[in-house]
Amino acid sequence: xxxxxxxxxxxxxxxxxxxxxxxxxxxxxxxxxxxxxxxxxxxxxxxxxxxxxxxxxxxxxxxxxxxxxxxxxxxxxxxxxxxxxxxxxxxxxxxxxxxxxxxxxxxxxxxxxxxxxxxxxxxxxxxxxxxxxxxxxxxxxxxxxxxxxxxxxxxxxxxxxxxxxxxxxxxxxxxxxxxxxxxxxxxxxxxxxxxxxxxxxxxxxxxxxxxxxxxxxxxxxxxxxxxxxxxxxxxxxxxxxxxxxxxxxxxxxxxxxxxxxxxxxxxxxxxxxxxxxxxxxxxxxxxxxxxxxxxxxxxxxxxxxxxxxxxxxxxxxxxxxxxxxxxxxxxxxxxxxxxxxxxxxxxxxxxxxxxxxxxxxxxxxxxxxxxxxxxxxxxxxxxxxxxxxxxxxxxxxxxxxxxxxxxxxxxxxxxxxxxxxxxxxxxxxxxxxxxxxxxxxxxxxxxxxxxxxxxxxxxxxxxxxxxxxxxxxxxxxxxxxxxxxxxxxxxxxxxxxxxxxxxxxxxxxxxxxxxxxxxxxxxxxxxxxxxxxxxxxxxxxxxxxxxxxxxxxxxxxxxxxxxxxxxxxxxxxxxxxxxxxxxxxxxxxxxxxxxxxxxxxxxxxxxxxxxxxxxxxxxxxxxxxxxxxxxxxxxxxxxxxxxxxxxxxxxxxxxxxxxxxxxxxxxxxxxxxxxxxxxxxxxxxxxxxxxxxxxxxxxxxxxxxxxxxxxxxxxxxxxxxxxxxxxxxxxxxxxxxxxxxxxxxxxxxxxxxxxxxxxxxxxxxxxxxxxxxxxxxxxxxxxxxxxxxxxxxxxxxxxxxxxxxxxxxxxxxxxxxxxxxxxxxxxxxxxxxxxxxxxxxxxxxxxxxxxxxxxxxxxxxxxxxxxxxxxxxxxxxxxxxxxxxxxxxxxxxxxxxxxxxxxxxxxxxxxxxxxxxxxxxxxxxxxxxxxxxxxxxxxxxxxxxxxxxxxxxxxxxxxxxxxxxxxxxxxxxxxxxxxxxxxx
Numbered sequence: 001x002x003x004x005x006x007x008x009x010x011x012x013x014x015x016x017x018x019x020x021x022x023x024x025x026x027x028x029x030x031x032x033x034x035x036x037x038x039x040x041x042x043x044x045x046x047x048x049x050x051x052x053x054x055x056x057x058x059x060x061x062x063x064x065x066x067x068x069x070x071x072x073x074x075x076x077x078x079x080x081x082x083x084x085x086x087x088x089x090x091x092x093x094x095x096x097x098x099x100x101x102x103x104x105x106x107x108x109x110x111x112x113x114x115x116x117x118x119x120x121x122x123x124x125x126x127x128x129x130x131x132x133x134x135x136x137x138x139x140x141x142x143x144x145x146x147x148x149x150x151x152x153x154x155x156x157x158x159x160x161x162x163x164x165x166x167x168x169x170x171x172x173x174x175x176x177x178x179x180x181x182x183x184x185x186x187x188x189x190x191x192x193x194x195x196x197x198x199x200x201x202x203x204x205x206x207x208x209x210x211x212x213x214x215x216x217x218x219x220x221x222x223x224x225x226x227x228x229x230x231x232x233x234x235x236x237x238x239x240x241x242x243x244x245x246x247x248x249x250x251x252x253x254x255x256x257x258x259x260x261x262x263x264x265x266x267x268x269x270x271x272x273x274x275x276x277x278x279x280x281x282x283x284x285x286x287x288x289x290x291x292x293x294x295x296x297x298x299x300x301x302x303x304x305x306x307x308x309x310x311x312x313x314x315x316x317x318x319x320x321x322x323x324x325x326x327x328x329x330x331x332x333x334x335x336x337x338x339x340x341x342x343x344x345x346x347x348x349x350x351x352x353x354x355x356x357x358x359x360x361x362x363x364x365x366x367x368x369x370x371x372x373x374x375x376x377x378x379x380x381x382x383x384x385x386x387x388x389x390x391x392x393x394x395x396x397x398x399x400x401x402x403x404x405x406x407x408x409x410x411x412x413x414x415x416x417x418x419x420x421x422x423x424x425x426x427x428x429x430x431x432x433x434x435x436x437x438x439x440x441x442x443x444x445x446x447x448x449x450x451x452x453x454x455x456x457x458x459x460x461x462x463x464x465x466x467x468x469x470x471x472x473x474x475x476x477x478x479x480x481x482x483x484x485x486x487x488x489x490x491x492x493x494x495x496x497x498x499x500x501x502x503x504x505x506x507x508x509x510x511x512x513x514x515x516x517x518x519x520x521x522x523x524x525x526x527x528x529x530x531x532x533x534x535x536x537x538x539x540x541x542x543x544x545x546x547x548x549x550x551x552x553x554x555x556x557x558x559x560x561x562x563x564x565x566x567x568x569x570x571x572x573x574x575x576x577x578x579x580x581x582x583x584x585x586x587x588x589x590x591x592x593x594x595x596x597x598x599x600x601x602x603x604x605x606x607x608x609x610x611x612x613x614x615x616x617x618x619x620x621x622x623x624x625x626x627x628x629x630x631x632x633x634x635x636x637x638x639x640x641x642x643x644x645x646x647x648x649x650x651x652x653x654x655x656x657x658x659x660x661x662x663x664x665x666x667x668x669x670x671x672x673x674x675x676x677x678x679x680x681x682x683x684x685x686x687x688x689x690x691x692x693x694x695x696x697x698x699x700x701x702x703x704x705x706x707x708x709x710x711x712x713x714x715x716x717x718x719x720x721x722x723x724x725x726x727x728x729x730x731x732x733x734x735x736x737x738x739x740x741x742x743x744x745x746x747x748x749x750x751x752x753x754x755x756x757x758x759x760x761x762x763x764x765x766x767x768x769x770x771x772x773x774x775x776x777x778x779x780x781x782x783x784x785x786x787x788x789x790x791x792x793x794x795x796x797x798x799x800x801x802x803x804x805x806x807x808x809x810x811x812x813x814x815x816x817x818x819x820x821x822x823x824x825x826x827x828x829x830x831x832x833x834x835x836x837x838x839x840x841x842x843x844x845x846x847x848x849x850x851x852x853x854x855x856x857x858x859x860x861x862x863x864x865x866x867x868x869x870x871x872x873x874x875x876x877x878x879x880x881x882x883x884x885x886x887x888x889x890x891x892x893x894x895x896x897x898x899x900x901x902x903x904x905x906x907x908x909x910x911x912x913x914x915x916x917x918x919x920x921x922x923x924x925x926x927x928x929x930x931x932x933x934x935x936x937x938x939x940x941x942x943x944x945x946x947x948x949x950x951x952x953x954x955x956x957x958x959x960x961x962x963x964x965x966x967x968x969x970x971x972x973x974x975x976x977x978x979x980x981x982x983x984x
Contacts, residue, residue: 013099013128016092020100021193023093030085037078039676043777044525044709046075046145051461052708054162056693060148062705063525071525075149083142091135094175098127101178104205105185106212106436107444112220116440120181127171127178134171137164165461173455180451181444183489184212184432212433215426219434222330229337252346256353260314262491266484267310267360273476274368278654278933281940282472283372286393287386288939295471296393300400302474302481303361307404309449309481311358311412312442313488316435318350319423330424355412361477362401369393377928411441428493435492446485453482457663464683464690467659468652472935475655479662509669518674519681519814521784521795524710524775544717545751545769548832549839555611555727556840557850572976573857577610578833578916579730580825581863583617583818585788586649587930591865591923592622593645594944601638602952603971612731612750612832614825616818619863620734620785621688625649627729628692628778631714632703644697646941651691654934656683657791665793681792684934685779692779711781712769715749733828734785735818738766739794740811741804744821745771746828747781756802761831761838764803768815771799785818791934826862833858833916858916859970865923865930919966921951 016023038045049060064072102108102124108117141164147154154161179186188208195203257264273279286292330336340347373381373390380386419438425431435443457463457478467475494501546554559574581592592615599606607630615623625648633641665680689708691697698704706713716725734747745766746752752767753760768784769775776784784795794814801811818825840856923930924947928940955967964972 010099013096016096017100018196020093020096021189023089023096027086027089027093030081030089034078034081034086035677037074037081040074041071041525042522042676043682046078046149049148050141050145050161050165052693054158054165055465055690056704057158057695058693058704058708061151061153062701063709064148065151066705066709067525072149079142079145079149083139087135087138087142090172091131094172094179095128095131097179098124098131098175101182101185102128104209105182106209106433107182107440109209109213110216110437110440112216112437113440116444124178127175130171131175134168134175137167140164141168169461177448177451177455180455181447183447184429187429208429212430215430216433216437219330219437222333225333226330226336226340229333230340233334233337233341248346249349252349255346256318256350259350260317260353260357262487263310263314263317263357263484266480267357267364270306270361270476270480271364271368274364274473275371276933277929278472278931278935279368280372280375280929281931281933281935281937283369284376284380284928284940285935285937287389288937294469295473296396298470299473299477300396302470302477303365304400304404304407305449306477306481307358307361308408308445309484310361311354311408312439312446313484314354314357315439315442316446316488317491318353319419319435319438355408358408359401359405362397362404365397366394369397375929380928425495428495428499431492431495446488449478450482450485453478454663454667457659458667458678460677460683460686463659463663464656464686467656467683468687470655471652472655472658475659475662479659482663505670508672512670512672516668516671516674517796518668518671518676518679519793519796520674520676520679521772521797521815522682522685522777522780524712524777544719545712545749546716546718546722547753548750548835549842550718550722551727551731551750552611552836552839553843554722554725556843556856557848558726559608560850560852560854571854573855573973575609575857575859575970575973576836577606577859577861577970578829578836579610579613579623579861579863580829581613581615581619581623582825582865583619583786583823584865585618585786585932586621586653586934586936587923587932588616588618588863588865589622589625590646590649590930590936590941591944591948592619592863593626593649594642594941595863595921595948596622596626597638597642597645598945598948598952601642602949602956603967603974605974607728607730609970609974610730611836612733612829614733614735614828614832615785616735616823616825617786617788619825619865620732620818621782622649623732624734624778624782625688625692627714627732628703628707629698631729632698632700632707634699642945646938646945647694647697648688648691650936650938650941651687652935653684653687656687657934659683661791681783681787681795684786684792685777685783688782689777689779707778709777710775711747711778712749712775714778718751733825733832734781735822735825735828736768736785736787736815737818737821738801739814739816739820741766741801741813742821743801743803744818744828745815747776747784754802761834765828765831766801768797771801772797773799784815787816788819789817824862824864826860829860829862833860837915857973859966860916860918862918862920864920866925917966917969921948923947 038047041048044063046060046064049063052058053060064075067075102121105120107113107120108124110117141161144154144156144161144164156164185205188205191208192204195201282295286296369390376386423431423434423438455462456466490501490505493499556574579596582588584591613623613627615621625645629641629644629648633644636644660680660683664678664683668675668678668680671678692707693704698707703714715729715731716722716727731750732748733750736745736747737743738745743764743766745768746762747768751770752762752765755762755765755767757763768781780795783792786792787794794816796812796814798810798812801813804811822828837858843851923944927947928943930936930940930944952967955965956971958965958968
């Protein structure tokens with residue numbers, strides 16, 4: 001940059017410095033406008049499509065072409081507002097703030113910390129300069145988006161667009177990071193702008209900073225006087241420190257604990273969290289997959305950062321918490337010196353407390369790894385390869401601990417006992433100023449890690465990718481580190497009775513929780529106008545679903561049709577299969593996909609006879625994964641199809657889910673109004689969709705186009721589309737529950753009819769699409785049935801519900817995990833079969849030509865993912881807390897056992913109105929401790945596959961003298977249906 005231009009730019013920044021808050025308000029207003037426009041697209045805005053292009057290579061033009069004209073106009077408005085207003089606003093705001101803070105903050109102007117001052121000054125100048133690069137990259141990205149809106153093919157590959165986005169986001173992140181390192185400077189700036197509007201002088205940033213610097217100088221003078229007094233006492237009037245007894249050691253330890261107690265509580269929380277069964281599976285992943293090397297490294301880095309934060313916060317707390325060695329008047333140097341000499345030995349015990357506590361996370365991790373290994377199955381513990389990798393993990397932990405101790409010892413300065421005793425709280429601002437003077441590196445580390453964690457995990461563009469990369473261990477450790485410093489800051493500012501910060505925050509969270517519900521489910525962006533012209537039935541594609549009668553009639557017609565030249569055995573029943581798959585997180589999803597893949601491989605044409613799948617929670621996720629890959633897989637081989645299923649279900653979904661819950665959900669609790677961009681449920685859906693959109697997993701371009709936008713587009717709609725459809729995909733019935741009424745709610749491609757009518761087998765069941773009146777993205781429908789307690793929140797929708805007062809009026813309600821209502825999916829499957837048999841009976845009263853006289857045989861296959869436990873589990877300590885939670889989870893996990901037996905026995909005794917053959921394939925949980933969360937290792941899924949293939953092979957080939965199994969009968973019926981009858 002030429003010198004005159006640089007001079008003019010710096011003059012402009014200096015001139016705008018007094019207006020920096022007003023520039024910030026302008027940027028927030030324009031940014032709010034852009035966000036409002038983006039919210040109309042519900043995650044399908046042009047910026048999100050650009051990010052998806054970078055992640056999956058999915059060309060946005062294929063999606064934009066399907067938009068209505070009003071949606072395209074809105075996208076143009078978004079790009080133009082961003083280009084003309086938002087980019088200039090944030091460029092000016094961030095450069096002005098960075099340039100001002102590089103010369104006017106405590107870190108820069110404190111004469112006692114020259115090295116920190118020089119570093120922060122250069123940091124601010126660097127952040128100011130790189131913003132020009134970021135703004136230029138942002139303009140280039142907008143040009144690319146304009147090309148897409150004009151249907152101009154962009155030749156840039158995804159990696160190039162990703163590089164442009166990186167050049168845009170990195171400078172912005174650097175500038176925001178630098179600004180947020182100065183919380184007191186931000187507060188003083190806001191105060192200055194407020195009083196400036198009122199015309200009141202004396203409250204400028206510089207005035208406040210001078211007061212704080214004078215406070216620091218005054219304390220330094222007191223320290224000098226006390227040091228001189230200590231020297232005099234030691235030389236002229238030596239004060240003998242009394243010898244310490246064991247009681248004194250205990251007393252000093254107790255006083256130190258009172259100062260840093262909440263840090264100890266968080267360390268204990270770390271140990272408790274790492275005992276959850278999901279961490280056992282993650283530990284198994286580290287032993288079985290070489291990809292775990294990167295996760296292990298990220299975990300060790302996060303462990304070091306957590307240990308460093310424990311050190312920093314313990315150090316700060318020993319300053320700001322009240323000491324227990326008597327009141328001290330810093331102005332009386334001689335009396336203070338005598339007190340210091342009297343308690344010298346006790347104070348020396350305290351001053352190394354931060355360093356000792358900083359080593360605790362490594363000890364807790366060592367114990368955790370030992371317990372993880374001890375909980376492996378005996379055959380797994382005896383595996384030499386697992387033992388080898390376990391020893392490597394322990395050695396890596398030891399090496400990380402050694403490196404951490406070296407780093408801590410290098411930066412550690414034992415707290416001077418006078419610092420502990422002399423720190424007297426005046427007000428939050430002056431206390432913070434003293435901390436900046438006493439421990440500037442610790443303050444910068446704490447604030448930097450807190451700000452970096454929030455900046456990394458709040459935006460989807462960085463947080464989702466980072467969470468999937470570093471793993472759950474590292475996420476929890478980083479969250480604990482950020483939480484520790486946040487609570488430390490609250491302790492610092494919470495000075496009762498004048499500054500009741502904690503009371504205000506708790507009250508605000510309680511009040512905000514009534515108004516900041518941001519859990520509205522995503523809506524499909526597909527247009528409705530064309531569909532309205534086609535069918536003139538309703539303004540929404542959700543109401544164009546075929547009825548179950550129309551869909552099943554067409555399905556029977558396609559299955560009973562006789563192919564030319566291929567006569568069939570009309571005496572052999574047509575097998576119609578309905579599957580119910582139980583809930584159980586990723587365990588259920590993996591078991592469902594493995595069973596479906598094995599059935600298709602070992603029973604040819606099985607998928608042609610599979611009419612529908614009723615899924616709950618993880619079982620529903622597995623069923624939806626299977627259906628999506630069947631539609632978009634382009635007829636892969638059985639082995640390739642199974643590989644694709646395993647590739648999807650072994651994706652790490654738990655890390656982004658937990659990261660979103662801890663960081664995004666935690667921050668949103670402090671928001672007075674809903675912020676849809678911080679919806680903590682969305683990362684679970686997004687992580688699954690990104691895995692699905694991998695090109696070699698879902699090669700079909702039409703399916704890749706439809707997957708992010710619509711659930712119902714996977715099946716034909718009512719009318720002409722249904723009349724010509726081959727119906728190759730099974731119907732999906734995903735079961736959720738309504739939190740407000742306790743009713744079951746189903747997400748399905750079939751219209752269930754009037755479920756308020758007692759004659760309807762689906763009586764009192766809510767139909768989401770009939771209620772909401774709109775379609776949703778495929779991923780949203782997939783995970784609405786899997787809103788597991790605490791980890792995710794219910795999805796908010798609106799519409800009428802059956803048998804609820806004012807049933808024709810719209811109600812806001814929340815869809816939660818289907819396991820709350822019924823965790824097996826069996827009831828929905830039985831209701832479906834009952835409906836299908838009624839439809840068949842009606843057809844046979846006035847049979848069409850294609851129906852013929854071939855009978856129909858119904859099969860219900862149940863897929864529970866856990867057998868009944870043979871031993872009781874312990875409740876452990878705090879039974880009054882653990883008993884309700886563990887009781888619910890174990891009952892929820894076992895409730896399918898009784899229902900399984902009930903259906904089987906009822907069918908054996910009653911072959912009346914409801915008739916179908918019934919069997920189940922149960923996952924054997926004895927050979928591995930399969931988790932209930934959202935991650936399962938490839939090795940564990942491979943074991944599931946081995947079991948189901950073995951069980952099916954035994955069932956399809958019974959030994960001589962044994963009765964035929966249901967699976968062998970089903971295979972024979974499918975085979976006979978393709979062959980002509982044998983003439984005698």
